[in-house]
Amino acid sequence: MKIGLVLEHFDPQRGGLENWTWQFAERLEELGHEVHVIACDFASSATGRVPVLHPVEYVTSPVLRAARFEQVLRSLRLDVIHDMGCGWYADLYHPHGGSTRAFREHNLMRIPRWRQIRFWRERRYREQAEIERRELADPAALVVAVSQMVLEHFHALHGIPRERLRLIHNGVDEERFSPQHCAAIREASRRMTGASGDETVFLLVAHNLRLKNAESAIRALAVLAAGGAPARLVIAGGKRPGPFVELARKLGISDRVTFLEALGDIRPCYAAADVCVHPTWYDPCSLVAIEALACGLPLITTRFNGVSELMTDGEEGFLLADPADVAALAEKMRVLLDPALRSKMGASARRLAGQHSLNHQTGRFLALYQEVVSRKNRAVSPDAGP
Numbered sequence: 001m002k003i004g005l006v007l008e009h010f011d012p013q014r015g016g017l018e019n020w021t022w023q024f025a026e027r028l029e030e031l032g033h034e035v036h037v038i039a040c041d042f043a044s045s046a047t048g049r050v051p052v053l054h055p056v057e058y059v060t061s062p063v064l065r066a067a068r069f070e071q072v073l074r075s076l077r078l079d080v081i082h083d084m085g086c087g088w089y090a091d092l093y094h095p096h097g098g099s100t101r102a103f104r105e106h107n108l109m110r111i112p113r114w115r116q117i118r119f120w121r122e123r124r125y126r127e128q129a130e131i132e133r134r135e136l137a138d139p140a141a142l143v144v145a146v147s148q149m150v151l152e153h154f155h156a157l158h159g160i161p162r163e164r165l166r167l168i169h170n171g172v173d174e175e176r177f178s179p180q181h182c183a184a185i186r187e188a189s190r191r192m193t194g195a196s197g198d199e200t201v202f203l204l205v206a207h208n209l210r211l212k213n214a215e216s217a218i219r220a221l222a223v224l225a226a227g228g229a230p231a232r233l234v235i236a237g238g239k240r241p242g243p244f245v246e247l248a249r250k251l252g253i254s255d256r257v258t259f260l261e262a263l264g265d266i267r268p269c270y271a272a273a274d275v276c277v278h279p280t281w282y283d284p285c286s287l288v289a290i291e292a293l294a295c296g297l298p299l300i301t302t303r304f305n306g307v308s309e310l311m312t313d314g315e316e317g318f319l320l321a322d323p324a325d326v327a328a329l330a331e332k333m334r335v336l337l338d339p340a341l342r343s344k345m346g347a348s349a350r351r352l353a354g355q356h357s358l359n360h361q362t363g364r365f366l367a368l369y370q371e372v373v374s375r376k377n378r379a380v381s382p383d384a385g386p
Contacts, residue, residue: 004036007084011043015207016287017096025051027362062127080369088134091372094144098284099153100129106282144168146285147306171361172290172353179296182271189272193258199232200337203273205288209238213279213323222251223330236260236269270295275336279323280305294353298345300332316349
């Protein structure tokens with residue numbers, strides 16, 4: 001099958017969407033499919049890989065970029081076009097960022113009222129909403145939601161009929177992300193974070209530290225520190241961490257918070273950690289959370305993370321109702337200072353991740369591709385029958 005994967009940056013170090021697409025393309029190639037990647041830029045390591053690369057000229061306007069994606073895609077003869085949320089010419093839309101309307105509503109929860117009007121007048125948000133409107137307007141295209149939460153957003157907020165919606169949760173490479181690999185590199189990884197032998201390390205991984213709520217994590221760690229708990233918070237991959245570095249300083253816990261730049265391989269961070277904290281304001285289905293579960297880490301996250309619908313509160317970790325509830329987050333972190341409880345929850349976390357492997361997810365998409373091809377064939381030959 002000739003499969004086109006459409007995204008802006010084919011580079012696994014750019015973020016969760018890009019990393020997932022990179023791994024997914026590898027799986028499709030291993031299964032013998034002809035993979036075409038249509039993107040504005042590519043990681044240097046993409047050159048010489050099996051996928052056929054189709055560059056699209058980058059322009060600052062998301063709407064103009066979407067138009068250029070369409071122009072390139074119309075020139076290709078692909079069986080299936082699988083768009084990750086950057087254009088409006090595809091058979092299958094798979095917006096990893098979820099619904100822009102839902103994203104807006106969840107952001108309004110954390111943004112002061114005086115800034116809300118200016119925030120949503122920014123051109124980039126208006127243009128992304130226009131792209132979403134046009135891609136969802138195609139009645140023949142299917143829309144993949146990465147969680148039930150996102151599926152309900154598309155149905156309720158955008159009026160997408162349920163027959164056009166498909167639910168496929170994110171998957172994880174459970175061989176690459178495993179407790180065994182973490183154990184092998186744990187000692188060196190903890191030295192990298194500055195953690196001492198008796199410290200419980202809480203890990204937060206995010207590019208957008210405001211949306212993923214690093215503030216609550218830092219304030220919760222300050223509560224633990226005030227109680228004398230031997231705990232450290234590691235914040236990895238954040239863009240513009242300055243305000244959060246300053247917050248840790250003001251709270252007097254700079255020596256207990258480690259900030260790490262984005263790493264080419266995030267696994268050492270999981271290896272150093274004892275618990276993953278992800279008190280996000282909005283995350284359709286966090287890949288970080290699933291990777292942490294696969295590594296055997298208990299997870300503390302919020303109900304606004306699509307991964308939460310896969311979890312049982314108190315089994316693989318804890319679920320928070322309010323991302324701003326620092327006291328609740330601190331209490332769950334305090335409970336997980338217990339190594340025996342962490343071990344029990346970590347084993348449950350690994351079992352849950354095993355039910356959502358990348359191989360299983362790839363199989364779901366291949367079945368969906370076959371459905372797309374069958375629909376297109378019936379549209380061309382309506383007398384062919386079901």
